[in-house]
Amino acid sequence: MFAPPDLLRLPDPVTQAEFYSGTVAKRAFSWVIDVLIVGLMTGVVAVLTLGVGFFFLPVIYVVISFLYRVVTLAGGSATLGMRVMNIEFLTRNGERFDLSHALLHTIGYTLSIGTMLVQLLSIALMMMSARGQGLTDHVLGTVVINRA
Numbered sequence: 001m002f003a004p005p006d007l008l009r010l011p012d013p014v015t016q017a018e019f020y021s022g023t024v025a026k027r028a029f030s031w032v033i034d035v036l037i038v039g040l041m042t043g044v045v046a047v048l049t050l051g052v053g054f055f056f057l058p059v060i061y062v063v064i065s066f067l068y069r070v071v072t073l074a075g076g077s078a079t080l081g082m083r084v085m086n087i088e089f090l091t092r093n094g095e096r097f098d099l100s101h102a103l104l105h106t107i108g109y110t111l112s113i114g115t116m117l118v119q120l121l122s123i124a125l126m127m128m129s130a131r132g133q134g135l136t137d138h139v140l141g142t143v144v145i146n147r148a
Helices: 005-009 023-048 052-076 080-084 099-113 114-130 136-141
Strands: 087-090 143-146
Touching: 005 114, 023 080, 023 087, 023 114, 023 143, 052 099, 080 087, 099 114, 099 136, 114 136
Parallel strands: none
Antiparallel strands: 087 143
């Protein structure tokens, strides 16, 4: 099968399967960890606003989640949950995320979780694709691999 030139810079899922082994499950567990972290941060902000923040919990949660993901992905190519699970993102060029990739990936993630059907499609793509890529990963050409 013909692979686009950019994908040739990433580890091959057939000959270098160890890079992708278990990453879909690790992504699921890291997502749970990240949701708990963001939820805790949202709760702290709501309390620090003397309770007024409880009226805006969904908005506060989305803003904190967005900022958390951009900052952690730009700072280490992985969220804190991903670091616990020992996985990281790579760009289509095989490089770690910079701020622009972190921002684009977070925008894609935020849009995909906003619609259940799109999120289910993304999960199905992760489970069926050779590199375990979700919808946003396919659009950006990014992958999640096990850290060395």
